[in-house]
Structure formats: C-alpha cells, structure tokens
Amino acid sequence: MKLKRITALVSGVGLTLCLAACGGGGTASTPSAAPAGSQAPASSPAAEETSQVKLVEDGKFKVAMECAYAPFNWTQADDSNGAVPISGTPDYAYGYDVMFAKEIAEELGCDLEIVKMEWDALIPALQSGTVDAVIAGQCITAERAAQVDFSDPYYYASIVCLVKSDSPYADAQGISDFEGATATSQLGTVWYDTCLPQVPGVEVLPAQESVPAMLVALDSGAVDLVVTDQPTALSACNAYPDMVMLDFSGTDDDFDVSEEETNFGISVQKGNTGLTEVINQVLSQYTPEDYTAMMDEAIAVQPLNEN
Template identity: 30%
Template sequence: MKNSKQLMLMFAMIMMMTILAACGTSNNDSANDKETANGDEKKVLTMGTSADYPPFEYVETSKSDEIMGFDIDVAKAITQKLGYEFKVKDIDFNGLVPSLENGTVDFVLAGMSPTEERKKTVDFSDIYYKSNHMIVTKADSKIKGAKDLKGATVGVQLASIQEGIAKDLKKDGIDLTIENRNRIPDLVQEIKAGRFDAAIIEDTVAKGYLEDNPDLAGYLIETDTKTEEAGSAIAFQKDSELTEKFNTELKKMMENGEMEKLILKWFGGETAK
C-alpha cells in the first residue's frame, strides 16, 4: 500500500513537471512569435487605411466588402516585392496615426499628407502622389472660391490636411465656421442636406463625388501649404526599418513606370503633378 502511494505521488510529480514544461514552452513560443512579428522574419504586415476615400481606398458595397483602390494596389505591389503578405484594417482617419503608434497596424496608406505635426510621432516615406484641394458646394451656391467662404459653415474630414487648410483660411481673415466629420460621404451628405455650405476635399476624391452628384459643384483652391506637406506618403512607426525598404521600392516603381500605370488605372489618365 505504501509503495502504491509512493508510485501515485511520483506519477503526480511527473505530471506536474510535464505541465510546467509545456507552459514554459508555450511562453517561449509566444516570445518568439512576438520577436518575429517585429523583426525581418515577419511575413504578414497590417496596413491601416480609411476606406471612404475613392479612388484611393473604398468599398463597392453593391459588389463585395473588399477594400480596393489606388493605395491598395500600391501596398500590394510593394509588399509582394519585399516578400510580405499584407492585410488591411479599416479605421477612421483620425485613428490611423494612433493605431500606428500603438502597434495595431504596421503602416498606413490612406492618401495621408506628411505634415510637420504628424512627423512628431510617425515617420513617412517619400511622396508617392500629389494632388490639389477643392471646395465642394451646391451647384446653385454663390460660393465659387475661398473668399466666398466668409460666413459659411465648411465641412472637413477630422484630422485631415483639409482641416488644416480651413484653419489657415480662417487665420487669413476669412470668417468661416469649421465642422468636421469622420468620413467623406458624411461631408457630402451634410452639403446636400443644407447643413454645410461647403466642404474642402482633395480634388481627386471630390471629382468622383461630383460625377455622381450633378447637383454639386467644385472649385480648386490655392493654399500656402508647405511643399513638404503636399501630396500623399506612407506612414510608419518611428525608426521603422520598413521606411527605407518601402522607399526603395517606391523609387523603383517611379522609375520603371509601374506607378504611372497605377495612376492611369485609378485616376482616369491623370498623372502626378
């Protein structure tokens, strides 16, 4: 009986040691997975975007839930060349930089301008596309340019370069009221409903909405936006090794005509300015 109890005790101890060893192995594997996720061995990158910005990134809900657009094709081309797979995470525009900072995403491709304010917390690639900005309003509106925005309620996307442009116009003496929304379609809807007199939207994006809404009109505006803030760039975490890798591939795409083909595909023959 005593031997039997000793055998049972020994068996229990062996089982306990086995469980502890398994737990230790599991923890080590997790650490290795984490190290792989942050190092060169990582095979999947998560791209953050705001899928309300056609033709850069958007969803044709009548056809599928897939996010498509110019930025998606750029990301696919670069990640494939670098040997990565990538997945896309749809986030409100004002949440993209925080998501990059906290590691929810590995890079952001969302028609984002590399402003000095954003550069304080994230790094940017070279500019991959340049465009202008447009005032969108009702076709029968008296607003034809920036000076006509005096006394108007103007909509902008939250945390966007257009929000900065509206603030600059106000500083320049144009007395306007600025309202922000998370998504571009919300701005358009507010204009059509009469709650906004106008909105400031990137011209490439605005043209798509103007084609679909003949009751709206658009007018290009001149701004004093700094050269380094003009255009779109890819955002990364500070000191990320991906920045240099992506820049290398962007340069190749610019030189071999691949970027030009994507611009022609998505912007109907327009080229980068």
Template identity: 40%
Template sequence: MRRMFVVLTVLFALTLSACSTSSYEVEEGNTLVVGLEAAYAPYNWTTQAQNEFTVPLSGQPGAYVDGYDVVVAQYIADELGLVLEVKAIEWDGLIPALQAGQIDVIIAGMSPTSERAQTVNFSSEYYRAQQVMVVRTDSSFAAATTLAGFTGAKVVAQLGTLQDDLIDQIPSVVHQTPLDSYNALTNSVLSGVADAFIAELPVAMSIVQSNSNLTFINFTGSNGFTVSEEDITTAVALRKRDTALLEAINGVLAELSVETRDAWMLAALNRQ
C-alpha cells in the same frame, strides 16, 4: 491632405511603442499588415464586390477594400516579395495600432506632418494632391475663382483634418462645426446647410462623380489656399525602429513614375 494631431493619442502611441522593440524583417514570404480606414475614396473604400484590385479585409468575411492606397500597398508587397494583409481601422486609431504592433505600416492618404513625424517615420511621397472647394452647381459661389470669391460663405470640413484648418484662410468666412465624414459633408452642402466644403482633389472628383448637383473649384496659382509641402503629399507611415522596411519601401517608390501614380488614381476614381 488630412492632418490630425491629438496630444493624448500621441502619448498613448508612445506608451504602446514601448511594449514592443522588435523590428520588421523584410524577408520574402513575410506578411505585411497595412492599416487604413477603408472609408476614404478614392484612396480606399470597402466593397462587397471582388475584382483584380481588391484585397480581403482582415477579420471581415465577405468584405474587400479597393482604392489607390490598396493598389500602392499591393505593389509594394509584390515588389518586396511580401504577402499583403489589410486591416480597416478608424482614422484616429491608426498610429496607436501601428505602435502597438497590430499593423506594420499605414497607407491611408496620410500626410507626413511634423507632428506625426515625432512618433513615426514616413516614406517618400506616393501621391500629392491639391485642395479644392466643393459646391452645388446652382450655388452663387460656383463661379468663384479665388478664395476671396467665397467671402462670407458657410464652409465646413471633416473633423480633425487639414481642411478644417484651411477654412480660416477665406475672408469673413462662417466656419461651421466640422463633421465626421465626407457623406455628412456632402449632405450638408446638398441640403444648403453649408455653401461649400474643402477636400483633396481626388476625393472631390469622386464625390462630384456620384453627385450631379455638385461641382468643385480648383484654384490656380496663388488664388487658392496657402499650404505647406507636407500638406499636399501622402506617405507611408512606419514605426521609428523599422528602418530596413523604410529603406525597402523608399526603394520601391523611387521606381514608381508620376505617370503611373496618376493613372492608378484615375483608375481608382473610375472604379469607385
């Protein structure tokens, strides 16, 4: 899962949180404002085509957001009798926006890391995924089954993420400068500038589905990356003071089976 912790961002978030002390009231008919990037398929992405899964993007006429996060957000809102509103916010602005009261929760494929937990609360997990390597189908690394099989490879990842940290677990790796988007990562590998990039399994599946020249390697057992529990799960982020909302969301998630979650993710992949 993605991980980014910048001291200045946290300090800014703490400052903003001091500006407002009221907690969210979980009452039927209230609006639940969800923040996400709308650019992280299959978790969330922007589309101009409306369907039964999309939600209008607040402040962006004619734009909608779709994806696994959106389905989860709608399910939570429906179960709690709330009206869902979704705002698209840059990744590094999500926690500051939460603390400033611009949004009520973050549902954006965010990992519940210990660093983030210093400033926000996290719900129980709503998805977990593995970390995989994306390579060209004609790459000499396409047959690798272990991290050692990528010895000496040029590997890149998204800026400010767990994936960028994981690169150094590869023996004698050439750790390339991180890029700011998965489009950039995809082009880097397709062009041969990089041999591989690291992504969560659902994201890799989405990218490979749209690029026949790419494939991904899903490691088994102890052959892959060493990650902590917080690095393979996603959770809803909330303000520390919104304990009633946290309890309500956890109650909803407790009734959501693994089979349903996997089915929603597969459906999001197919739509995207």
C-alpha cells in the same frame, strides 16, 4: 491596369531583409560584408542590437486605412478590380492606396492584410504595433512625422473647394469669394485645421468624422462649402454629378499651404527603417505619369456610393 515596372531596384541587403522578415521571424539584421580573404570580427551584443531593422511579422503585411476615403481607399462588396478582403469583415477594400499596398506586399513576399480603422486610430495603431503601415492618403506633416516615420511621397495633390452647381458660390474666383458661406471638412485634416480658417468671413461648422460624411453634409445642403484634396474632389464629382470642384491653384487668392501639406506618404512605426527602405524602393519604380494613371484608374472604378 498593369503598369510597366521600370526596373528591379531592390538591393541585396533589402532583399535579404524582406526574405528574413516574411520567412517567419519578427526582425531581420542587416548583413555586414568582410573584405575578401579576411575573417569578420565577432559582433558585440550592442552592435547586433543596433543592426536590427524591424520589417513585418508572421508573414503578413498589415496595412491600416479608413476604407472610406475614395479614391484613395473605399469599401466594396466583392473582389472586383483586384479588391482585397478587409480583415474581420465580409467586405473588400480597393482604391489607390490598396494598389500600392499590394505592390509592397508582393515586394516583401508577404500576404497583405487590410485593417479598417477610423482616421484618428491610424497613428496609434502604428505606435502600438497593431499594424505595420498606414496607407491612407496622409499628408507628411511635421506633427505626424514626430510620431511615425514616413516614406517618400506617393502622391502630390493640390487643395481645392467643393460646392453644389446651383450654389451662389459656384462661380467663385478665389477663396475670398466664399464670404458668408457655411463650411466644413474632415476632422483632423489640413483641410479643416489649416485651410478653412484662411477663408475670410466663412462660418466654420464642426468637422465631419469621414469623407463620406463631409460629402453628405454638402449634398444635403447642411453646408455651402467643403475643402479637400483634388483626387477626393474629382471622386466626389463622379459620385455626385451636381458637385463642382473649384481649384484656385496659381492664383493670388488661394490657400496658403506648405509642400508638406500637399505631399502624401506611407507611414510606419518609428525606427522600422527596413520597411521604410523597401517601401521607398517600390515607390522609386514609378514616374509622375504612373501616379496619375493609377489615380485615374481608381477614380474610374470606384463605387458611386462608397461606405
């Protein structure tokens, strides 16, 4: 589905940065304008250094993601629906995150390279400069923002519960109804670290390494409950028809989470302001309705058995 582009919002400065970065250089400088008819003063080395705004190198926009977090990203065997090759593998990646990665690479004028990584390796890869961005359904938490820079939100999602349809908890009206249940979620997420401890009387089992592992734990009966975000839950219900999503948003018996824990952002290396600017320019072209339509498309085309 080709979404309507609202307007071309790249500024002259932003466009200059993109072209310089993807034309083969490692960094690009923000140009300064002198008044008409005057001569611009010579820049000092210190001034030139502070004006350096790193974007991407070698004409490639390297994006890391798990490729195992449908509908945000997943692994598939072919390039159907616009999937992109995963670096170093015969497989392809697609999903909501890949849709945006493609748009940003196009805006930069760069080739897109998808790098498949474990969740815990994503931020270290940014910090080391191994990749340019992480587009992986990351919540914009204060802890993460201390380590990397974030774009504006590119999705907002409520936190929900997943149970089996034949579970004694399928008719729960709030999180307090899960007393006595066994539960898990994905390692290193708000779902596991912040939300599960709020469920009274629940037995929290060790966290799972990935979303697929979390869903298998529920499907196999190893746990009664998993906590996740709404898009992941909708995707899971598509892949596992006997799963039920329970959303307690707007009730008095819901998870207590801050806005930062439900806003998803694209992360880049600290100080890479040029790339953050370009990403935000791309995101500014989309409306909330566009985001919803893209997520609906991702859910509709995801493989039933994501890797």
